[in-house]
Amino acid sequence: MNQPRILIFACKWCGFIGADAAGKKRISLPSRFRVIPMECASLVETDAILRALAGGIDGIAVLGCHIGGCRYNNANHTAIKRLELLQDLLDTTGIGSSRLLLSFGTAHEDYQFEEIIKNFFDELTLLPPLDPWL
Amino acid sequence: MLEKTKNIARQILEEKKASAVFGLMRNEWNIIQPHLFEDPAGLANLVLEPKWLLAKLAMRILRSSPENYKLAVICRGCDERALIELIKRNQIEKENLLTIGIACSQEQAAICLCDRPYPEKLDAGEKVSGVDPFQDERVRKFLIGNDKERMKRWADMLKRCIKCYGCRNSCPICICEPCKLEDDVWVQRGVVPAETITFHLIRAFHLSDTCVACGACQEACPVNIPLLYLQLGMRKTLREKYGYEAGLDPETKSPVLSSAFEKPDTDREFPDWINSLREEDES
Ligand code: SF4
Ligand code: SF4
Ligand code: SF4
Numbered sequence: 050m051n052q053p054r055i056l057i058f059a060c061k062w063c064g065f066i067g068a069d070a071a072g073k074k075r076i077s078l079p080s081r082f083r084v085i086p087m088e089c090a091s092l093v094e095t096d097a098i099l100r101a102l103a104g105g106i107d108g109i110a111v112l113g114c115h116i117g118g119c120r121y122n123n124a125n126h127t128a129i130k131r132l133e134l135l136q137d138l139l140d141t142t143g144i145g146s147s148r149l150l151l152s153f154g155t156a157h158e159d160y161q162f163e164e165i166i167k168n169f170f171d172e173l174t175l176l177p178p179l180d181p182w183l
Numbered sequence: 184m185l186e187k188t189k190n191i192a193r194q195i196l197e198e199k200k201a202s203a204v205f206g207l208m209r210n211e212w213n214i215i216q217p218h219l220f221e222d223p224a225g226l227a228n229l230v231l232e233p234k235w236l237l238a239k240l241a242m243r244i245l246r247s248s249p250e251n252y253k254l255a256v257i258c259r260g261c262d263e264r265a266l267i268e269l270i271k272r273n274q275i276e277k278e279n280l281l282t283i284g285i286a287c288s289q290e291q292a293a294i295c296l297c298d299r300p301y302p303e304k305l306d307a308g309e310k311v312s313g314v315d316p317f318q319d320e321r322v323r324k325f326l327i328g329n330d331k332e333r334m335k336r337w338a339d340m341l342k343r344c345i346k347c348y349g350c351r352n353s354c355p356i357c358i359c360e361p362c363k364l365e366d367d368v369w370v371q372r373g374v375v376p377a378e379t380i381t382f383h384l385i386r387a388f389h390l391s392d393t394c395v396a397c398g399a400c401q402e403a404c405p406v407n408i409p410l411l412y413l414q415l416g417m418r419k420t421l422r423e424k425y426g427y428e429a430g431l432d433p434e435t436k437s438p439v440l441s442s443a444f445e446k447p448d449t450d451r452e453f454p455d456w457i458n459s460l461r462e463e464d465e466s
Contacts, residue, residue: 096369096385103380116443116453126443134391134417134439138384141326141416143333177331 053107053173055082055166058093062120063154064112067162076163079170090114090153091124095135098149108148108173110165115154129153144179147172184285187307188257189226191283195255196223201281202248205241206257207231219244231257231285234295236399238265238355242274255281261295261397263302264430265355268393271433274358286310295398296322296411303431316396316415325412338379343406346377350410351386353403356393363389387413392421392437395430424448 059065065086071078087093090113098109111132119125129151136146150169156162192204208218208228215233217240220226241256248254258266263282269275284302289311292300298313316322325336351357351364363369363385370381377383387410396418400410421427425438425448438446447453 095388096363096381099380099384099388100369103378117456123442123444127439127441129443130439130448134420135388137416137420138388138391138413140330141333141413142337142384143330143335144380145330145334177334179334 052079052081053170053176054105055079055108055110055169055173056101056106057082057084057110057112057166058087058090059084059110059112059156060090060114060125061086061088063114063118064090064152064156064162067112067156067158070159071162074159076159078163078166082166082170089119089121089124089128091119091121091128093128093132095131098132098135102144102148102179105179107176107179108150108169110150110152110169112156112162112165113151113153118154125153145176147176184308185229185231188231188283188285189229191306192220192226192229192255192257193223195281195283196220196226201253201255204255204257204283205237205244206283207235229257234259234287234291236262236265236353236355236397238262238269239353239358241266241280242269242355242358245275245279251279253279253281255283257283257285258302259285259287260299260302261297261395261399261430262355263304264299264395265397267430267433268356268395269358271436272356272358272393277433283307295396297396297398299428316411317419321409322412322415325409326415340408341379341383342376343408344376344379344383345406346375346382347405349403349405350400350408353399354390355397355399356390356395357386359389383410383413388417390414391417392427392439393429394418424450 059068068084090111093111101109113125113128132151136149139149140146152165156165195201195204204220207215207230209215209230215230217237237256237258241254245254263284266280270277282304284304284306286305286308287300292311292314296314296316296319298315300313301310364382369385371378394414396414398411404410425446427438
């Protein structure tokens, strides 16, 4: 089976710092992922997530700051609530909420980023492909 | 119920509380159509059946009318909730809208899978109890199973879509101009059936916290896709986690718009150190 493809939206104040550090340390990671730095996790559009799934991405991770640690007036709270609701829709339709990884305040450090991506990658490998939808 | 509604409508027109009453009329060819009653004499032809959502039309009428034009809308539960959601979205001026709320029958509630078959402001008819959609056999059959089975079921269903945009057009709260479903960036244009994930789920998610479960999308669908089922899970979550239901009153905003401190969800606990951060924030 093909390796899963992962798209990561990372807040530049936390998740992206972790991703950057992992790169600088040359930590070995699964190769099929891309990181898109965001000013804030709340700017991740739900439509973009659906677009990515339709475009053949297997899993999407949104990495934001911890609750209480957002630089932009608790914008990450609304992001979590909104994205959790999207997870519901993914469950309803059988795409499965596990394809949308939400992780807030857990990827500041390189090793944390590494762990999250590796686990996510392993989890996606076990899921049935999205083919009937494409 | 019909007589009572007519009386209320007549009173509103005679006392000039509204410029017109908006409801359904049986016309001279015996066809039922939405109608603006401006003259009390015309109310003789007023009817209440069938279910016909007037919220979107009411919004268009109010938008294209002079500023002090007031409209009284005869509405069922879902229609009232849709009007309230439109007020929340600044599409209708609250001052310009009156409602005459009518209750639905038990049969109607069963057809609609409606958990609130009555408006909050009830003027005519008796409240009947709602239906829990998750107890319904059709819903259960469709939504049970593991992810793989569900995905197959939805995929087969959604492949029937002829991309008529009926679901979007009939939904009382789907009102954006321009619409993302017509934009190539989001949904590939010119292909039928519509791209499944984007077309259907973008639409469904845009209505996640504002869907009033009127079922208009599903009733409009010419190929019988159970579109309402897409919304049920999200509505359930909003109710269970935040005690929120769309369209109940114009003041309560969706919890998705507020911080988790103002509107926490019921099963999330914050560690103590977050509270200390909060105090720093506030000071
Ligand atoms: S959805 Fe509920 S309120 Fe609307 S027509 Fe059906 S039963 Fe009545
Ligand atoms: S049931 Fe359908 S038409 Fe009615 S508000 Fe929800 S999405 Fe819109
Ligand atoms: S109403 Fe039905 S057929 Fe028409 S676009 Fe919506 S889902 Fe497709």
